[in-house]
Amino acid sequence: xxxxxxxxxxxxxxxxxxxxxxxxxxxxxxxxxxxxxxxxxxxxxxxxxxxxxxxxxxxxxxxxxxxxxxxxxxxxxxxxxxxxxxxxxxxxxxxxxxxxxxxxxxxxxxxxxxxxxxxxxxxxxxxxxxxxxxxxxxxxxxxxxxxxxxxxxxxxxxxxxxxxxxxxxxxxxxxxxxxxxxxxxxxxxxxxxxxxxxxxxxxxxxxxxxxxxxxxxxxxxxxxxxxxxxxxxxxxxxxxxxxxxxxxxxxxxxxxxxxxxxxxxxxxxxxxxxxxxxxxxxxxx
Numbered sequence: 001x002x003x004x005x006x007x008x009x010x011x012x013x014x015x016x017x018x019x020x021x022x023x024x025x026x027x028x029x030x031x032x033x034x035x036x037x038x039x040x041x042x043x044x045x046x047x048x049x050x051x052x053x054x055x056x057x058x059x060x061x062x063x064x065x066x067x068x069x070x071x072x073x074x075x076x077x078x079x080x081x082x083x084x085x086x087x088x089x090x091x092x093x094x095x096x097x098x099x100x101x102x103x104x105x106x107x108x109x110x111x112x113x114x115x116x117x118x119x120x121x122x123x124x125x126x127x128x129x130x131x132x133x134x135x136x137x138x139x140x141x142x143x144x145x146x147x148x149x150x151x152x153x154x155x156x157x158x159x160x161x162x163x164x165x166x167x168x169x170x171x172x173x174x175x176x177x178x179x180x181x182x183x184x185x186x187x188x189x190x191x192x193x194x195x196x197x198x199x200x201x202x203x204x205x206x207x208x209x210x211x212x213x214x215x216x217x218x219x220x221x222x223x224x225x226x227x228x229x230x231x232x233x234x235x236x237x238x239x240x241x242x243x244x245x246x247x248x249x250x251x252x253x254x255x256x257x258x259x260x261x262x263x264x265x266x267x268x269x270x271x272x273x274x275x276x277x278x279x280x281x282x283x284x285x
Contacts, residue, residue, distance in 0.1 A: 007079050008092055011059060012052040015076030015264045018271035019178050020046040023150040025275050027160050029282040038107055042157045046150050049096040056089045061127035065193030070257050076264040108156045115153060122146040137198040144179035166225045167284045173218050180211055188254050208246030215239040228283040231274055
């Protein structure tokens with residue numbers, strides 16, 4: 001495996017593919033999609049191609065900060081952008097985006113104009129050095145709702161019925177929670193690089209308590225509106241842990257790197273397990 005290939009694969013952050021794959025698959029629960037070419041093309045798109053576009057853009061906007069981040073330069077959490085490779089990255093994006101976009105246009109029509117525009121707009125305002133929404137808390141958390149583009153394209157591409165309102169509310173909280181967890185891991189390097197995020201403003205303890213609050217709402221929705229005892233119970237325990245951790249365990253201290261890596265592995269396992277579970281049960285649809 002060449003150094004260049006490893007760099008591009010790391011740039012797509014394979015360890016963070018799970019939110020987009022999860023959001024793409026959940027609406028298809030219980031549907032007969034296994035023989036659908038559209039489903040499999042969409043599923044593949046939300047691995048390397050979609051994530052490469054998002055994270056390569058972000059990496060080149062954060063070169064200096066990422067250089068100080070001990071969890072970067074890994075398949076779990078992404079590459080550190082290399083000066084001089086911008087043109088190469090642009091062409092990789094062109095060759096990995098256009099074939100899929102053409103395919104999606106053929107199967108969803110004018111909807112893709114809106115979808116592509118939203119994708120590019122959200123990435124632009126998040127990473128543009130003048131607007132730099134990524135450094136304007138708490139608005140950077142709202143941009144994370146762009147993850148839901150995986151959900152909306154799945155519905156259109158696979159001709160699925162609309163989801164219940166509470167499902168959208170739960171998934172909005174899921175997207176915000178996923179982004180905030182990443183910010184908590186990066187508080188130290190973000191502060192060192194002069195970047196302001198919701199987590200750097202709140203600090204470790206209050207960021208964890210905010211996470212516990214968000215996850216508690218998710219657990220409540222799952223338990224009360226969907227009677228989802230498995231996932232709802234899991235999130236309730238997770239919220240309790242974040243509260244205890246923020247108040248009594250790590251409190252205002254950063255997590256050691258080995259725990260960060262362990263969390264990344266566990267997050268992928270949990271995402272796969274819950275994806276399968278929700279597909280079988282159809283709880284959210």
